[in-house]
Amino acid sequence: MADENEKVLSYGDVLLRRGDVELLGGPYYLNDHIIEFFFCYLASSPASPSDSSSDPVLLVGPSITFWLMHCPDPDGLRAAIAPLKLRDRQLVLFAVNNNEDVEEAGGGSHWSLLAYDRRQNVFNHYDSMKGMNWRHADDFISIVKPFLGSKASAARLVEPSSPQQENGYDCGVYVMAIAQVLWDSYHENMEAGKGTQLSDLLHNQVTADFVSRMRETTLELIYTLARSQ
Amino acid sequence: MDAKEKQVQVRFSTKLPPELQVANTPFSVPSHLTRYGLSEVINALLGLEKPKPFDFIVEGDLIRTSLEKLLLAKNLSAETILNIEYTPALVPPQLQASHKGEDWFSAVNGSNSRYVFTGSYDGIARGWRANGQCSFSLEGHNEAITSVAVMPTEDESTMELLTASKDRSLRFWQITDQGLPDSLTKRAAASKVLKGHSSSVQCVSASPSGNECCSGSWDSTILLWHLSAKSSIDEEHTIIKRRKLDDYATPNTFEEVEVAPRCTLKGHTQCVSSVEWVEAETVFSASWDHSLRGWNVEAEVNNLTISCSKALHCLSVGGEGSSLLAAAGADPIIRIWDPRMPGTVAPIQQLTSHKSWISVCKWHRRSPYHLLSASHDGSVKVWDIRSKIPLQSLEGHKDKVMCADWWKGDSIVSGGADCQLQIYSNLRVN
Known part of the structure; x- marks a missing residue:
């Protein structure tokens, strides 16, 4: 039996251990480390400018999203949020979790993806179990809104039609898959993505089959990166 | 026992x-x-x-x-x-400020946190501070203003306002903070005049993107307008003429641009009393023809129609999932529909307490449960839709309340036929 604390891959700021990576193999709920890794990997893809601080798209992984959501003091919040340069971004994606217990890192039971789109001035909440994380997304928005510029104060939270999971454990994979589609579509097509087109694109690409294959491809990706280190 | x-x-x-x-x-x-x-x-x-x-x-x-x-x-x-x-519990709100004007207050908008914007029957739009002091006035309309909307802007020091009027036009105003010393009443000229309605314009709403707006009129149509600050090919078509205007308040010369609508949405058969641009592609409208309609503005089609037994005067989209429609009008009942349910016909909820026609209903901008309403009975009421009776009834007006809005989270601003503008604060909704 392999030691689940064995280090598999160190990528950017993310350290993946055997126990994290094995979640991808089975019908398990993904933890924050895997999603953090995937966001990190997306952000370093060739489509983005070499200097990530000037990329019009920003991916905010589980740990920072969680910290912003539960940061107890306003100074700490400002300090955490300033380096993100949210005002300069056209599209910001946040990995939202329903964990309310600050003591329990890695708690919670459901992931969803919240996207602020400056072109349409709207918060799109992609939840693979529609309605489940609405309140968390809504609470989170009230925290980040003041840091997104004055236009964003008029932005609403909407839940566009999102691909829906068919089981109780794939939410994290859906968050990764949807983030990838949004990321690709922004970089391939710089003009304002219209809501219905984007939602057609999501339904066509992010199918149950695609999601189950994504577990495998992400696993392969991790091992390939690990071997090349 | x-x-x-x-x-x-x-x-x-x-x-x-x-x-x-x-x-x-x-x-x-x-x-x-x-x-x-x-x-x-x-x-x-x-x-x-x-x-x-x-x-x-x-x-x-x-x-x-x-x-x-x-x-x-x-x-x-x-x-x-x-x-x-x-x-x-919601504590009773306190009357923070009130101002007696010369004419009826027919429109109020609270979406800017620094100023309350109003429109009056004298055709003048005004910006007010929290203390009830008028900071600036915008003159240009020849008849009563019926509706005021605020355009979302990226630059905090610039405010963009839209006014709708019985003079059949709308005006688009850009106001920069430098031109607004607190103590001075300033005038500004409209940078754009929107002409295209053949009758009184009753309502206006800005698109979330801050580039467009839609308006509803007594001519039964909804018009969509492009207002993007950058001049584009689209705009070349819509600008009819430019003319130089001498503004008498400052030595500057203002340029007044006439804009024509980019598209007409037809379907209502009577006055379009209320419009709300909800998402990039979605506009909802209410009409005296007893219907609520949803429109896809990209495809320019009417994709939802809900009939009501009464003429409707107001509409607000909000509540749970930002997707409930609250509307009211020519009777004392506020009705709430959930258009997500297929084949929606009957309201999911009805709120009764007012004694006369209802002029405004408005969801709270943050809370999914709270709603305000204003009526010809002179009261403004605050509702939690989990309760059948209103949480608060504000009885400060001495005549019909014609307009009301939430301001800065938990304040309420209202205006009416008693020429009063009132600001209530401290509701602590959340």
């Missing part, structure tokens, strides 16, 4: 922070207790120095009767343990 007070077993829960939580164990309380009595119990359990009023929710409804009556109404056995959630 009668000699001894009937008791009910209750268990309290709350989403408030730990210092305001009580033990999770069941308590026995007298069954005659109402909201006030329960609030006293919680205050006693918490040992608060300064009493704090609480509201109580059972199965999604606020407690507004005695526990005994509640058990009967909900058909619950007195033997079961009643689970009660408590939240801070």
Whole structure:
């Protein structure tokens, strides 16, 4: 039996251990480390400018999203949020979790993806179990809104039609898959993505089959990166 | 049995922070207790120095009767343990400022946190500070202003306003902060005049992207307008003429540009009384023709029609999932529909308390439960849709209330036919 604390891959700021990576193999709920890794990997893809601080798209992984959501003091919040340069971004994606217990890192039971789109001035909440994380997304928005510029104060939270999971454990994979589609579509097509087109694109690409294959491809990706280190 | 007070077993829960939580164990309380009595119990359990009023929710409804009556109404056995959630009660709002004007206040908008914008029957739009002092006035319309909208802008020092008027036009105003010393009343000229309606314009709403707006009129149409600051090919088509205007207040010469609509949405058969641009592609409208309609503005099609038994004067989109439609008009009832349910016909909820026609209903910008309404009966009411009766009734106006809005979270601004503008603060909705 392999030691689940064995280090598999160190990528950017993310350290993946055997126990994290094995979640991808089975019908398990993904933890924050895997999603953090995937966001990190997306952000370093060739489509983005070499200097990530000037990329019009920003991916905010589980740990920072969680910290912003539960940061107890306003100074700490400002300090955490300033380096993100949210005002300069056209599209910001946040990995939202329903964990309310600050003591329990890695708690919670459901992931969803919240996207602020400056072109349409709207918060799109992609939840693979529609309605489940609405309140968390809504609470989170009230925290980040003041840091997104004055236009964003008029932005609403909407839940566009999102691909829906068919089981109780794939939410994290859906968050990764949807983030990838949004990321690709922004970089391939710089003009304002219209809501219905984007939602057609999501339904066509992010199918149950695609999601189950994504577990495998992400696993392969991790091992390939690990071997090349 | 009668000699001894009937008791009910209750268990309290709350989403408030730990210092305001009580033990999770069941308590026995007298069954005659109402909201006030329960609030006293919680205050006693918490040992608060300064009493704090609480509201109580059972199965999604606020407690507004005695526990005994509640058990009967909900058909619950007195033997079961009643689970009660408590939240801070809404305290009565205080009248913070009021201003007596020369003419009726017919439009108010509270979406900017620094100024309240109003429109009056004298055709002038004004910006007000929280103390009820007028900071600037915008003159240009020849007849009464019916609606004021605020365009979202990226630059905090620039404000962009839209006004709709009975003079059949709309005006688009850009106001920069440098031109607005606090103490001085300033005039500005409209940078764009929107012409295309053949009758009074009744309502206007800005698109979330801040580039477009839509308007509804007595001519039964909804017009869409491009207002992007950058000149594009699209705009070349829509600008009819430019003319130089000398502004008499400053030596500057203003350029007034006439804009034509980019598209007409037809379907309503009578006055379009209210429009709301909700998402990039979605506009909702209410009309005197007894219908609520949803439009896809990209495809320019009417994709939802809900009929009502009365002429509608106002509409607001909000509530749970930002997707409930609240509308009211020529009777004292506020109706709420959920258009997500296929084949929506009947309202999911009706709120009654007003005594006359309703001029405004407006969801709170943050809370999914709170709603305000204003009526020709002279009152402004605040509702929590979990309760059948209003939380607050503000009776400050002496005539019809024609307009009202939320401002800065938990303040309410209202104006009416008594020429009064009133600002109520401190509702603490959340």
